[in-house]
Amino acid sequence: xxxxxxxxxxxxxxxxxxxxxxxxxxxxxxxxxxxxxxxxxxxxxxxxxxxxxxxxxxxxxxxxxxxxxxxxxxxxxxxxxxxxxxxxxxxxxxxxxxxxxxxxxxxxxxxxxxxxxxxxxxxxxxxxxxxxxxxxxx
Numbered sequence: 001x002x003x004x005x006x007x008x009x010x011x012x013x014x015x016x017x018x019x020x021x022x023x024x025x026x027x028x029x030x031x032x033x034x035x036x037x038x039x040x041x042x043x044x045x046x047x048x049x050x051x052x053x054x055x056x057x058x059x060x061x062x063x064x065x066x067x068x069x070x071x072x073x074x075x076x077x078x079x080x081x082x083x084x085x086x087x088x089x090x091x092x093x094x095x096x097x098x099x100x101x102x103x104x105x106x107x108x109x110x111x112x113x114x115x116x117x118x119x120x121x122x123x124x125x126x127x128x129x130x131x132x133x134x135x136x137x138x
Contacts, residue, residue: 001066002063002064002065002066003063003064003069003097003098004060004061004062004063004064004095004096004097004098005060005061005064005069005072005097005098005099006030006032006058006059006060006085006087006097006098006099007027007058007059007060007061007099008032008037008046008048008056008057008058008059008099009037009045009046009048009058009115009117009120010044010045010120010125010128010132011059011072012027012058012059012117013121013125014026014027016125016128016129017059017061020071020072020075021064021068021071021072022067022068022071023064023065023068025061025062025063025064025068026061026062027059027060027061028059028060028062028089029057029058029059029060029089029090030057030058030059030060030087030088030089030095030097031055031056031057031058031087031088032048032055032056032058032085032087032088032099033055033088034050034051034052034053034054034055035048035049035050035051035054035055035056035085036048036049036051036054036056036114037049037056037114037115038102038110038111038112038113038114038115039110039111039113039115040079040102040109040110040111041109041110041111044120044123044124044125044127044128044131045115045120045124045128046115047079047080047101047102047106047109047110048099048100048101048102049101049102049104049107049110050101058087060087060089060095060097069082069098072100075132076100078103079102079103079106079109080100080101080102080103081100081101081103082098082099082100082101083098083099083100083101084096084097084098084099085097085098085099087099
């Protein structure tokens with residue numbers, strides 16, 4: 001069964017998502033209410049946790065094949081758990097999607113403040129691709 005996936009960090013980049021999933025996917029803007037994304041200590045990517053009143057802007061990819069989700073599960077690793085959420089599209093529609101939440105027992109790895117996607121694109125994406133894409137996306 002195909003599932004939708006809400007991404008909020010490095011996977012918002014279509015090229016990274018395609019490399020991880022093994023298939024090109026079209027993304028669209030979406031928002032997840034009552035959550036916040038934080039920088040992860042020593043990493044270019046964020047972790048997302050529940051936070052009342054906050055919201056995370058991200059990208060929704062629709063209709064991922066099962067093998068793409070299996071690849072995502074492997075890529076995300078032990079810091080994350082896949083959960084089902086409801087995201088909102090710009091037109092107000094709600095869509096059920098899977099996303100990867102940072103595990104509560106690893107919360108000490110999260111830094112205060114909001115993770116910055118534009119900064120990731122400028123300063124972290126190349127390092128991220130070098131560190132993670134060559135190792136995890138074969």
